[in-house]
Amino acid sequence: MMNRKRVGALALFGAALLLTAVEPAAAQSGYASTTEGAIWELNSNLIYVAVPITVLVEGILIYTVWKFRNSDKARPTQENRRLEITWTVATAVILLFVGVASYQVLASPYVTASSENTLEGDQPREIEVYGQKYNWDFVYRNVSVDNASATDVSLANVSVEGTTVENVTSDGVILSGGSISSATDGALDSASLVNGTVTAGVGNASQYEDRIGEQVSFADVSVGGAAVERASISGATVQNTNKLVLPNERNIRLNVTSRDWLHAFHAPDLGLKQDALPGESNYIVTKPTSTGEYPLYCAEYCGVGHSGMLGSIEVKSQSNYESWLAQAWFSA
Numbered sequence: 001m002m003n004r005k006r007v008g009a010l011a012l013f014g015a016a017l018l019l020t021a022v023e024p025a026a027a028q029s030g031y032a033s034t035t036e037g038a039i040w041e042l043n044s045n046l047i048y049v050a051v052p053i054t055v056l057v058e059g060i061l062i063y064t065v066w067k068f069r070n071s072d073k074a075r076p077t078q079e080n081r082r083l084e085i086t087w088t089v090a091t092a093v094i095l096l097f098v099g100v101a102s103y104q105v106l107a108s109p110y111v112t113a114s115s116e117n118t119l120e121g122d123q124p125r126e127i128e129v130y131g132q133k134y135n136w137d138f139v140y141r142n143v144s145v146d147n148a149s150a151t152d153v154s155l156a157n158v159s160v161e162g163t164t165v166e167n168v169t170s171d172g173v174i175l176s177g178g179s180i181s182s183a184t185d186g187a188l189d190s191a192s193l194v195n196g197t198v199t200a201g202v203g204n205a206s207q208y209e210d211r212i213g214e215q216v217s218f219a220d221v222s223v224g225g226a227a228v229e230r231a232s233i234s235g236a237t238v239q240n241t242n243k244l245v246l247p248n249e250r251n252i253r254l255n256v257t258s259r260d261w262l263h264a265f266h267a268p269d270l271g272l273k274q275d276a277l278p279g280e281s282n283y284i285v286t287k288p289t290s291t292g293e294y295p296l297y298c299a300e301y302c303g304v305g306h307s308g309m310l311g312s313i314e315v316k317s318q319s320n321y322e323s324w325l326a327q328a329w330f331s332a
């Protein structure tokens with residue numbers, strides 16, 4: 001009877017452990033990314049198991065020391081099969097729990113990303129990450145944004161149509177209104193010009209002095225200091241240094257490499273860490289779950305400027321992210 005009770009209790013304990021292990025990556029709330037959530041939930045699950053075991057073992061130890069404090073002759077336990085089976089099975093169940101719980105987290109693409117994309121559904125946005133002495137470079141390729149606004153825009157080799165000459169200064173012809181098309185690299189599909197200055201290719205700007213108020217068109221000119229609206233870009237490349245901007249609630253895949261020697265990409269608040277090695281790609285897959293700005297460090301001693309090799313990761317809402325991409329491309 002005693003034996004059956006003990007086996008029952010052990011089975012119950014084991015089942016409870018396995019239940020916590022199999023519990024899906026529940027509420028991500030409170031975590032900045034799916035990666036951080038997975039890591040901390042595993043940590044908590046292991047703590048839930050480790051603390052009672054520690055208390056039990058230390059409790060038995062202290063009790064034994066107290067109980068036998070006056071014994072002067074040790075009486076070793078004779079063979080006790082029931083006791084041996086109990087501690088063997090209990091240890092096996094605990095190790096099984098630790099193994100299953102850890103494997104579930106390690107096997108997640110959000111924790112161990114492979115060179116192949118293994119995510120289902122929402123295709124991840126791929127961003128190239130370059131470590132170099134002593135900063136971080138981020139390259140976004142194939143960027144497409146519709147209906148974007150941007151200020152301080154500079155564009156070369158574009159056509160401006162139906163624009164009004166506002167003024168003529170030493171900078172060039174000041175324009176307002178009209179539309180812009182065809183940038184050199186083909187990334188700009190179209191944009192409405194709010195205001196700006198045609199700075200090159202117009203020849204002698206003074207010839208427009210007596211055309212103020214008139215509507216004109218320019219071909220193959222450079223536009224500087226312009227503000228644009230309803231801009232549409234596709235297939236653009238955006239590059240940024242030391243600040244990685246990510247869209248919230250979207251899958252991200254970072255291709256981490258180095259332009260010189262060893263660095264390591266480390267964003268503890270988001271649970272992200274990966275080595276940056278020259279000539280090699282290491283991947284990070286994550287999904288940010290909270291907007292905000294998080295510090296980025298180099299976690300591999302790389303030279304005298306290592307401690308200053310700091311950056312940040314800014315997680316923006318999807319629409320703010322797209323506005324940022326457009327602004328970054330237009331002001332490049």
Ligand SMILES: [Cu+2]
Nearest residue numbers: 263298302309
């Ligand atoms: Cu470094």
